[in-house]
Amino acid sequence: xxxxxxxxxxxxxxxxxxxxxxxxQTWSHSYMFWYRQDLGHGLRLIYYSAAADITDKGEVPDGxxxxxxxxxxxPLTLESATRSQTSVYFCASSFSSGGSxxxxxxxxxxxRLTVL
Amino acid sequence: xxKTTQPISMDSYEGQEVNITCxxxxxxxxxxxxxxxxxxxxxxxxxxxGYKTKVTNEVASLFIPADRKSSTLSLPRVSLxxxxxxxxxxxxxxxxxxxxxxxxxVFP
Numbered sequence: 001x002x003x004x005x006x007x008x009x010x011x012x013x014x015x016x017x018x019x020x021x022x023x024x025q026t027w028s029h030s031y032m033f034w035y036r037q038d039l040g041h042g043l044r045l046i047y048y049s050a051a052a053d054i055t056d057k058g059e060v061p062d063g064x065x066x067x068x069x070x071x072x073x074x075p076l077t078l079e080s081a082t083r084s085q086t087s088v089y090f091c092a093s094s095f096s097s098g099g100s101x102x103x104x105x106x107x108x109x110x111x112r113l114t115v116l
Numbered sequence: 117x118x119k120t121t122q123p124i125s126m127d128s129y130e131g132q133e134v135n136i137t138c139x140x141x142x143x144x145x146x147x148x149x150x151x152x153x154x155x156x157x158x159x160x161x162x163x164x165x166g167y168k169t170k171v172t173n174e175v176a177s178l179f180i181p182a183d184r185k186s187s188t189l190s191l192p193r194v195s196l197x198x199x200x201x202x203x204x205x206x207x208x209x210x211x212x213x214x215x216x217x218x219x220x221x222v223f224p
Contacts, residue, residue: 033212035214041216042203042214042215042217043160043203044214045212045213090160104150104162104165105160105212106162107160107161109159110157110158110159
């Protein structure tokens with residue numbers, strides 16, 4: 001059971017380049033989430049998706065684009081990377097809404113992104 | 117969205133009971149209280165969730181008073197491997213909002 005995976009695990013890019021972080025889950029969970037984690041800020045929600053073709057903004061969506069054409073995949077794209085987007089990015093999934101008391105979120109191992 | 121307040125850090129020794137309190141004064145009627153644990157270089161992991169009174173599982177207990185404006189995560193007899201960041205969340209919508217959490221350091 002692979003669970004939830006992220007790729008790449010580490011990425012170094014330059015300012016202005018487009019970068020796509022991949023997230024894949026094998027549980028057929030409806031909900032998927034992208035967070036970024038920076039020192040002093042804990043985890044902050046970037047985007048989330050309640051189902052295929054349904055996405056919504058979180059706390060810090062600016063500079064990011066998501067898509068969800070298939071239930072199992074939820075890629076996150078930085079259209080023009082900036083140094084402030086240097087962070088650790090976590091993907092998560094849940095069967096149903098993680099905050100409703102009916103389910104919990106399962107997190108991937110994270111992607112460490114450095115923008116030079 | 118309800119906002120939570122937790123201590124930034126706590127220290128303990130192996131074998132002691134650790135209680136981490138979270139304040140959530142604006143909790144709504146339908147909000148659940150959820151705690152996650154995060155080890156370095158890993159994603160958060162669900163520990164426990166509750167709505168009121170007391171919930172216990174194999175890892176921890178969660179105490180919620182009647183007014184639900186706070187909650188306490190109790191870790192019995194901690195070990196070095198319990199050193200981690202602990203997040204308290206309250207929400208009933210699609211998305212969870214993580215704060216900065218409480219960094220627990222367990223010493224031998």
